[in-house]
Amino acid sequence: MDMPIVAIVVLAAGTLAFRLAGPLFRDRVRIPPRLEDLLSVAALVLLFALVVTSSFAGWARPAGVLVAGVLAIRKAPFPVIVIAAAATTAVLRLIGVP
Amino acid sequence: MAMRSISRTALRDIALVCTADAIVGASFGAIAVSGGFEPWVPVVMSLIVFAGGAQFAALGIVLGGGGVVAAVATGLVLNARLLPFSFAVADVVRGRWYGAQLITDETVAFALKGRDARERHDYFWVSGLTLFAAWNVSVVVGALAGAVVGDTDALGLDAMFPAVLLALIVPALAERRVRVPVLAGGVVALAASAVLPAGVPVLLSLLGLLARPKEA
Numbered sequence: 520m521d522m523p524i525v526a527i528v529v530l531a532a533g534t535l536a537f538r539l540a541g542p543l544f545r546d547r548v549r550i551p552p553r554l555e556d557l558l559s560v561a562a563l564v565l566l567f568a569l570v571v572t573s574s575f576a577g578w579a580r581p582a583g584v585l586v587a588g589v590l591a592i593r594k595a596p597f598p599v600i601v602i603a604a605a606a607t608t609a610v611l612r613l614i615g616v617p
Numbered sequence: 618m619a620m621r622s623i624s625r626t627a628l629r630d631i632a633l634v635c636t637a638d639a640i641v642g643a644s645f646g647a648i649a650v651s652g653g654f655e656p657w658v659p660v661v662m663s664l665i666v667f668a669g670g671a672q673f674a675a676l677g678i679v680l681g682g683g684g685v686v687a688a689v690a691t692g693l694v695l696n697a698r699l700l701p702f703s704f705a706v707a708d709v710v711r712g713r714w715y716g717a718q719l720i721t722d723e724t725v726a727f728a729l730k731g732r733d734a735r736e737r738h739d740y741f742w743v744s745g746l747t748l749f750a751a752w753n754v755s756v757v758v759g760a761l762a763g764a765v766v767g768d769t770d771a772l773g774l775d776a777m778f779p780a781v782l783l784a785l786i787v788p789a790l791a792e793r794r795v796r797v798p799v800l801a802g803g804v805v806a807l808a809a810s811a812v813l814p815a816g817v818p819v820l821l822s823l824l825g826l827l828a829r830p831k832e833a
Contacts, residue, residue, distance in 0.1 A: 523685060534666055587784065
């Protein structure tokens with residue numbers, strides 16, 4: 520599996536630039552509230568797309584993710600959600616579900 | 618840095634978030650190594666990127682065969698939300714520039730709970746330094762465990778990645794102005810994944826932003 524160090528460094532440098540922008544430019548620039556809102560919704564859109572595209576393989580994995588979704592909607596604590604998802608998938612595989 | 622203004626409740630909240638993030642960090646390390654990465658990859662990434670969502674996204678896309686460019690692009694778009702965050706906490710970071718690296722969803726949320734400049738400063742730095750330590754230590758532990766366990770699929774660890782993301786997203790979906798574009802983006806990504814190589818569908822999901830309801 521290939522993840523070149525250059526790629527990691529580019530991601531890190533870009534991320535650091537976003538983080539330094541505020542302390543550096545706060546006096547001169549103001550972030551419009553609409554842009555702020557757009558960026559935070561964009562992050563949620565991407566994360567959900569990742570959930571969707573990484574969930575579908577066989578039946579055991581989507582079943583685990585489904586359990587996580589139901590628990591999250593019911594406001595279960597974070598560790599419970601994550602462990603229940605893994606446990607569901609593991610048990611299904613143990614009994615032979617692909 | 619005198620930390621006088623941190624209440625016991627705030628310390629407990631910070632400890633809870635550290636625990637949750639440690640679970641995520643350990644699963645990140647384990648998933649990366651069991652997916653075939655050298656252990657230094659998740660460890661270095663966690664130290665210098667220090668943003669869980671982007672780390673999972675980049676790694677997941679490469680593991681899915683999506684290519685490095687799509688992985689980095691997705692990570693950067695994800696982290697663009699840190700731009701307004703860095704303006705929101707600019708005052709508490711000034712003077713100690715390495716604090717910028719500690720800007721995350723969690724630490725900004727803690728900082729903004731502070732009622733005055735001093736509390737904001739203390740909340741940010743205490744949560745930031747403890748989270749940085751918890752995250753990176755747990756990633757190392759996970760990477761080592763992943764190397765030992767070998768078959769992480771039998772443990773269902775591959776379901777953990779989407780589960781972690783769902784747990785992070787679902788609370789925000791209560792708002793319609795978020796829910797509509799998020800679900801629309803999901804549909805776009807799913808449809809695109811039938812015909813396009815991995816990684817591209819995730820970026821295409823941004824089209825879902827066009828479905829944002831107009832402000833009332």
